[in-house]
Amino acid sequence: MKMPPSETRFFDSFDGVRLAWREMGEGRPVVLIHGYFSDAQTNWIRYGQAAAIAASGFRVIMPDLRAHGESAKPHEIGAYPPDALTKDGHALIAHLGLTDYDLGGYSLGARTTSRMLATGATPRRIVFAGMGLDGLTSAERRADHFRNILNNLGKHQRGSAEWMAEAFLKTTGGDPIALLNVIDTFVSTPVEVVSGFAWPALCVNGVDDHDNGSAAALANALPDAKYVEIPGNHMSAVTKPELGRAIAGFLAA
Secondary structure: OOOOOOOOOOEEEEOOEEEEEEEEEEOEEEEOOOOOOOHHHHHHOOOOOHHHOOOOOOEEEEEEOOOOOOOOOOHHHHHOOHHHHHHHHHHHHHHHHOOEEEEEOOOOOHHHHHHHOOOOOOOOOEEOOOOOOHHHHHHHHHHHHHHHHOOOOOOOOOHHHHHHHHHHHHOOOOOOOHHHHHHHOOOOOOOOHHOOOOOOOEEEEEEOOOOOOOOOHHHOOOOOOEEEEEOOOOOOOHHHHHHHHHHHHHEEE
16 A cells, blocks of 8 residues: 655754655654655655555654755754754654654664653654664764765765765765764764663664664663664665564564
8 A cells, every 4th residue: 555755844943944854654653864865755755664664553754854855954054063953853843742752763863863862852662773882872983984975076986885875965965065064963872871761672774784883782782672683784774675664563562
């Protein structure tokens, strides 16, 4: 059964930046946040992940992070204070009036989820996808990698990780200046804070994905986590149906 997403909706975040979100399905709300360079359409809708979760009885709410997708892409450095994405997440939940919901994300979306938890979010269950322990506790670990990609567009060796990331950026129509500024919003979460995330958690990761450290180590650090490996690496795992099935199964349990 095909389940089309909603038309794009917009709201003004904590500092007035206009942000977009999409929805699919009806039932218990789950907010799912996409990864860096990506957007809701690419991360959750295009490959059927949102449809699989919605079919299990969920209202899937998928924001476009600032500087991504259909959200505003300001170039002013002042629009990117530390934890800006975290504050955007809280602003969306407040805008929608959500009080009983689930929360998760892929890659940067997972890190944003951790920051929201560390700053007062109270979901029922949480999902960390495409994320390892180091990616939460050392947010700067890949910042220079991304700065290199964005500062040297058109110069990367064909087939390299940087070249592949640039190719992906082209498919999503990313704005390099805005995306460079997003790096300044990254904030680490200390391991002692992560280990206090007592919510039932799913850590789901591509078997060949080591970009953000060990997802198994993240699951071990959490008090109540289930670890699931799916096919793929950091870029390809989002295309696999196993991702949507794992999240749907966990949330519906």
